[in-house]
Amino acid sequence: MTPVSSALRTPVDAPLVLERCREVVRPALREAVGRMHPWVGEMAAYSFGWCEVGGAPAASSGGKGVRQALAVLAAEAVGAPGRAGVPAAVAVELVHAFSLLHDDIMDGDPARRRRPAVWKAYGTGPAVLAGDALFALAVETLAATEAGTSAVRMLSAALGDLVRGQADDLLFAARPWTGQERVRTAEYRAMAEHKTGALLGCAAALGALLGGGPPSAVAALDRAGRRLGLAFQIVDDVLGIWGDPEVTGKPVHGDLRERKKTFPVLAALDSPSPASRRLAALLESGADPEEAAVLVEARGGRTAALDEARRHIEAAQLALADASPQGTAGDELRALSAFLVRRDL
Template structure:
């Protein structure tokens, strides 16, 4: 796999999946209390505060695309993956709304986070509603009980990973190992990506072995996705990422570039910089100089290769999966 290059236009699979899933997702959100539904629409990027239509494109829709591709991997029409796509999009939105509160992030996609726009209590309520709606959506689908079990297992991992991520912030800079990081990333990010494609495949009638292989591939993809997020969290352009520059360093997040750089001779100097307020820019430069950025991208490529190998072991996997993999690893870098 070649070195990451700047992302271009989103691949067609994201566009067609969004067009397929959006009506069902909007119909699900419309069942919520109107005020809660407005907050959900704001979280998805569909509207502004007050309900007026938003001009932005919203999120990328990666998880819904994976659910659609999962159904197609099973040999079923893409529509079989729509309930899975709606459910994982709802869960993803729920997790972002709550994550922003826990992390104190004030912006999301270049505008105020839901808790900043509506208040903390209303944002918690909106997140809870999105979670409940996801379970309801899957329970009503054909094969619902099995699908709900898959989602529940992924949610348990997501919560475990988020708990570790929060606890890591209280540890010393050298108190988190790369192995602990990878486990956290697989649970926090990989579990839902794996669940997305596995759910689509399960609802499409795929055998359990295929569902399991796709779940594992999605988990590796999730680790790679998180590693790229780590890079963007330090060096990404806020105008592109919608997140504050050096935000992860200010929050003392034990991201992979930091952990890798702390394993270099620059560790003592870097640890001092990381502990001094107002020196995040200097710390970011030293992390890159010490090889932290390159190490994170190399690790992302390794996990992407593992995902590709698992996808290659499923003969019916659509070629668009590889296109989506490349896009996710190259995004905004």
């Protein structure tokens, strides 16, 4: 296994890897969206940051493209050209966009990447329709490949996990901050693996599948992606409390203002103490998120979250080694995982 500290010293430039993979995938992704009903396609393009409401071109960022990169690099890891993983990258990116559209509606989030969320810009009904269309297009994209049946089955399993994770996340919101019914960190891990990890694992597994990789490599890359997804989600939780608003596009202490049950908060509440009880009271009332952030850090929540993320990165790299990646893909995947866990921390 290559430890995280070693991966951080690799000469591979992770942002350049992400950009290379986006360039490989972008034409096919735009072509797929271009096949949609014009109005629905506009909403999809808006969600990707390609246009404004009404269709005028926009220069907004459409995200890092982590799932796209995993699909392309996984194809290369099994000895295929990166373009073999493009249908996988397109399908998973469409599903990810679909999940964000619906998540924003369920969570009532009015903004996404510093712009009005699709449901705020176009309406709730249209946003639901656009999400449904993106999901249908993802299935169509995979069904057209040589591994169509196996690929669609793999995507369906990941979607089942995603729905399970989303259901648990919604149920967590109604549970108390203290007592026997409070959310534990172990429950959070299971939720995050389903909600975030499953789709990253699916991206890597599909890329390897479409690249003609053996079942052992497909399974190992799935495990690596799932662990990376867990680390990615936990780092997002840290950024949701202490991240720079200029970088994250979210207000400082935003997750505390919204009283989200994130990993740092749950870890801080793990052992009873006067500080933990004070923190629970603040979270229950929604008062003084700044004091809540101080208490979460003082109770070790931030440190516990970063340690947890690093453990999952190490597990991801172990799984990656099991896949015996070919060429430079292994180095690029390791560099990508280290970059994602370190971003802006």
